Amino acid sequence: MARLDMTPSSTATASGGRLRALAAAPAARWFCLLLLCSAYLQGGINKLTDFAGAVGEMQHFGLTPAAPLALAVIVGELGASALILSGFYRWLGACGLALFTVMATLLANRFWEMSGMERFMAANSFFEHLGLAGAFLLVAWHDLQAPAPAARR
Helix, strand or coil: CCCCCCCCCHHHHHHHHHHHHHHHHHHHHHHHHHHHHHHHHHHHHHHHHHHHHHHHHHHHCCCCCCCHHHHHHHHHHHHHHHHHHHHCCCHHHHHEEEHHEEEEEEEEHHHHHCCCCHHHHHHHHHHHHHHHHHHHHHHHHHHHHHCHHHHEE
């Protein structure tokens, strides 16, 4: 009877090493953070270039005063993304976007008040956004676990 060899192959070990090296590369980490922030960068830039549309969005959701809130959302989306991408108080930017995402999701994706396909789509979006908020909380948690540079104090 042949014995099953449970040791990792040299190919698998080499691949794992290359993958670890890529994961440790600062550029790869920054690119992943850019992907995570992309919706907030796009949203903030769109609202900034179409401020009337941003105000209209606030009014659509019954938020007043609409113009100051639209400005706060623009500053929050772009500012928190900048903190995350720069690494300066990354944990704070990540917590800010997590909180914003949960609040916006509770406001915009009230699937429990809907029915049919509208409910299905809103529920999907609701839970996808909760997952995104969780990803930002993981970024904050990871950042706070790292040795603290002066910027994080």
